[in-house]
Amino acid sequence: MASTAAPAASNPTLAPPLEQLGHLALGLRLLLPGLRVGEAQENLEEFNREMFWKRLNEAAVNVSREATTLTLIFSRLPLPSPQETQRFCEQVHFAIETVIAVYYLLPKDQGTTLRKLVRAAILDIVDSMAQLVEVLCSAPAQSPENKDLISCNSVLTACQEVSHIPRDNKAAALLMLTKSVDFVKDAHEEMEQAVEECDPYSGLLNDSEDSLGNDHNDAGEGALGFPNNQDAYWSEDDQELIIPCLALVKASKASLKKIRILVAEKGKKDQVAQLDDIVDVSDEISPSVDDLALSIYPPMCHLTVRMNSAKLVSVLKKTLEITKASHVAPQPEDSWIPLLINAVDHCMNRIKELTQSELEL
Numbered sequence: 001m002a003s004t005a006a007p008a009a010s011n012p013t014l015a016p017p018l019e020q021l022g023h024l025a026l027g028l029r030l031l032l033p034g035l036r037v038g039e040a041q042e043n044l045e046e047f048n049r050e051m052f053w054k055r056l057n058e059a060a061v062n063v064s065r066e067a068t069t070l071t072l073i074f075s076r077l078p079l080p081s082p083q084e085t086q087r088f089c090e091q092v093h094f095a096i097e098t099v100i101a102v103y104y105l106l107p108k109d110q111g112t113t114l115r116k117l118v119r120a121a122i123l124d125i126v127d128s129m130a131q132l133v134e135v136l137c138s139a140p141a142q143s144p145e146n147k148d149l150i151s152c153n154s155v156l157t158a159c160q161e162v163s164h165i166p167r168d169n170k171a172a173a174l175l176m177l178t179k180s181v182d183f184v185k186d187a188h189e190e191m192e193q194a195v196e197e198c199d200p201y202s203g204l205l206n207d208s209e210d211s212l213g214n215d216h217n218d219a220g221e222g223a224l225g226f227p228n229n230q231d232a233y234w235s236e237d238d239q240e241l242i243i244p245c246l247a248l249v250k251a252s253k254a255s256l257k258k259i260r261i262l263v264a265e266k267g268k269k270d271q272v273a274q275l276d277d278i279v280d281v282s283d284e285i286s287p288s289v290d291d292l293a294l295s296i297y298p299p300m301c302h303l304t305v306r307m308n309s310a311k312l313v314s315v316l317k318k319t320l321e322i323t324k325a326s327h328v329a330p331q332p333e334d335s336w337i338p339l340l341i342n343a344v345d346h347c348m349n350r351i352k353e354l355t356q357s358e359l360e361l
Contacts, residue, residue: 062098113173181257184285248309
């Protein structure tokens with residue numbers, strides 16, 4: 001302990017180790033806002049894709065190495081001297097700044113979809129490192145606790161994800177489209193399951209038998225076993241409205257699947273702008289499907305269902321039109337896009353018919 005105190009006394013301008021860690025955590029947090037909106041740096045040299053990914057992987061490996069070192073050093077006594085702490089903090093900050101700097105070398109012309117994926121990975125690295133430093137500040141002088149190890153593992157996992165990022169914009173587009181398909185597929189399955197489970201007469205027979213055995217004075221609540229909470233069930237009008245809503249979500253899923261196939265089979269790596277446009281508009285489908293799915297649960301507001309359906313139809317038709325105008329569009333004689341647009345319009349017209357009375361109130 002005396003050996004660590006002596007250097008501190010000889011250089012009183014250095015903060016104690018824990019305070020330095022606190023400053024480091026704050027400094028890392030301050031990097032996040034700029035990283036979220038930062039643009040690519042101007043580079044007069046021709047972009048070398050292979051060199052870029054090599055440098056990014058090396059930078060990520062270096063961050064993971066620094067995270068492991070920091071965890072081992074600050075999870076046990078004695079704590080390092082202020083001078084040693086300063087060196088460790090500088091190494092961590094430099095490693096983080098390096099991985100960010102490499103990201104900024106990725107030009108815009110490589111595609112916004114790819115840049116978004118790389119940026120998300122770098123944000124995870126910076127955020128997880130800041131969290132690790134914060135955890136070490138809160139429990140520094142102990143053998144590694146679970147939260148220390150978990151935080152360190154979070155940094156290592158974030159760094160390892162760099163090696164799994166798609167290497168070009170077409171691959172990035174396919175990844176994002178696959179995620180959109182999966183999200184909409186899950187929403188469709190949940191809607192179908194909800195329709196199956198939300199039966200207004202579920203358990204009616206058992207409830208009736210129980211009621212017959214009870215005092216008839218309890219007739220005010222659930223008499224004869226009929227449901228006493230109508231807000232938990234769909235009316236006949238509700239159930240009729242759900243049918244075109246489910247068809248609309250099914251059409252959304254089919255559209256995304258077909259678009260993904262087109263991009264996989266006909267997408268060109270050098271057509272980054274068109275691929276970005278397809279992904280950007282396709283990304284709006286899943287949130288719109290979620291809004292519609294949530295609005296069909298009882299008690300259902302028909303006007304809300306109509307509004308959310310119209311929003312989904314607008315996004316879906318825009319996606320199909322952008323795909324139709326792109327280089328991945330199917331041949332006119334094989335085009336399924338007009339058929340899907342007609343199916344979507346049919347669903348929306350039916351929803352309008354079923355909600356017209358509510359609109360006139």
